[in-house]
Amino acid sequence: MRELLHGGGVRAAAAALGVPEGEILDFSSNLNPLGPPPEVIELLEEEGILLQEATTHPPEYPFELEKALADRWKVDEGSLAAVPGSVYGIYLIFQLLRPEKTVMHVPTFSEYSRAARSVGSEIVAHKTSKERGFRLCLGEYSWRIEPGIQVAVLCNPNNPTGYLMPLDEVDALARWCDREGCYLLVDEAFVEFTSQGSAVDLVREHSHLVVLRSFTKAFAIPGLRVGAVVGPEALMKRVKESTPPWSISGIGQKACILALNCQGYLEKTRALVKEERERLRRDLSGLGLSPVPSWANYLLLQLPQGLTGETLQSRLLKYKILIRCCDNIPGLTHRYIRISVRRAEENQQLLSTLQECTKG
Numbered sequence: 001m002r003e004l005l006h007g008g009g010v011r012a013a014a015a016a017l018g019v020p021e022g023e024i025l026d027f028s029s030n031l032n033p034l035g036p037p038p039e040v041i042e043l044l045e046e047e048g049i050l051l052q053e054a055t056t057h058p059p060e061y062p063f064e065l066e067k068a069l070a071d072r073w074k075v076d077e078g079s080l081a082a083v084p085g086s087v088y089g090i091y092l093i094f095q096l097l098r099p100e101k102t103v104m105h106v107p108t109f110s111e112y113s114r115a116a117r118s119v120g121s122e123i124v125a126h127k128t129s130k131e132r133g134f135r136l137c138l139g140e141y142s143w144r145i146e147p148g149i150q151v152a153v154l155c156n157p158n159n160p161t162g163y164l165m166p167l168d169e170v171d172a173l174a175r176w177c178d179r180e181g182c183y184l185l186v187d188e189a190f191v192e193f194t195s196q197g198s199a200v201d202l203v204r205e206h207s208h209l210v211v212l213r214s215f216t217k218a219f220a221i222p223g224l225r226v227g228a229v230v231g232p233e234a235l236m237k238r239v240k241e242s243t244p245p246w247s248i249s250g251i252g253q254k255a256c257i258l259a260l261n262c263q264g265y266l267e268k269t270r271a272l273v274k275e276e277r278e279r280l281r282r283d284l285s286g287l288g289l290s291p292v293p294s295w296a297n298y299l300l301l302q303l304p305q306g307l308t309g310e311t312l313q314s315r316l317l318k319y320k321i322l323i324r325c326c327d328n329i330p331g332l333t334h335r336y337i338r339i340s341v342r343r344a345e346e347n348q349q350l351l352s353t354l355q356e357c358t359k360g
């Protein structure tokens with residue numbers, strides 16, 4: 001059976017406690033704390049919409065969504081492909097490129113190594129350390145991209161550390177990759193939570209830069225499964241040709257076209273996340289937990305000696321609070337947990353409960 005690495009946490013926790021899922025305060029997944037934009041909620045709640053969408057085919061190919069994305073991001077439609085979730089895009093890119101060797105920084109999102117292994121690629125791991133805030137040094141990473149490496153991965157901001165490589169450094173790394181003939185795969189699933197622009201703006205200037213975008217996190221619609229890949233036209237032509245018809249649901253396409261026009265909502269989200277993240281960081285440090293600097297809507301924490309993520313998780317669950325243990329993420333240990341940044345009153349509830357749960 002295929003091993004499960006993410007999600008399902010709330011479902012399992014609620015079942016174990018014998019309570020409805022809605023009663024669990026979920027700090028383990030990292031979606032927009034404000035939920036989907038009101039316009040998207042209105043669409044999803046429209047009377048009869050689900051029956052209508054379920055009983056008709058979605059567009060055979062998502063031309064309208066791709067046009068809306070191309071207009072919003074100011075790229076040619078030929079440089080962009082809509083995909084059913086960015087993780088689908090990750091696997092598809094690996095299947096098309098079939099790299100013999102891939103370099104990735106560690107710790108990071110586990111699906112890159114799984115996608116690389118699915119095509120038999122050797123993985124070169126570049127470790128980042130807690131002592132340096134899990135910062136990815138441009139110079140050190142560039143040196144890993146030596147002849148023979150065909151794909152380099154950059155998760156920006158990185159999950160689970162929250163480190164964000166500045167855009168001018170991403171540009172420099174992409175230039176290095178162009179010279180080496182190595183594709184640079186930049187996953188920006190969380191970029192909307194930062195105040196930095198997207199590497200999509202750099203794609204035109206590079207021959208080997210591929211950027212993955214997602215609607216899952218910023219618009220809190222993980223069930224609709226929509227993402228996009230932006231990159232060199234020749235490769236995007238192959239992505240489009242390899243995507244089966246009707247891949248993205250009609251409701252997913254409609255919701256994303258609406259979401260693209262909710263830029264004000266993203267500004268509100270960024271302001272909330274920044275303020276709450278800094279408050280959490282300060283107060284968590286006061287509790288002896290050690291947060292890693294983050295530019296995203298989550299914080300990676302190192303627990304004090306003698307306290308494991310599993311112990312803290314089970315103590316918090318008694319209060320119906322769920323956190324993410326990070327012991328199954330290569331490069332981390334059982335002393336790391338990740339929490340998402342939520343609304344002020346929810347964060348306060350976590351802090352007060354942690355005060356109890358980290359004693360002795």
Ligand SMILES: Cc1ncc(COP(=O)(O)O)c(C=O)c1O
Nearest residue numbers: 085086087109159189214216227
């Ligand atoms: C870094 C990163 N990229 C991609 C994804 C998956 O996004 P999607 O729902 O668009 O497939 C996740 C989900 O956790 C993620 O953490």
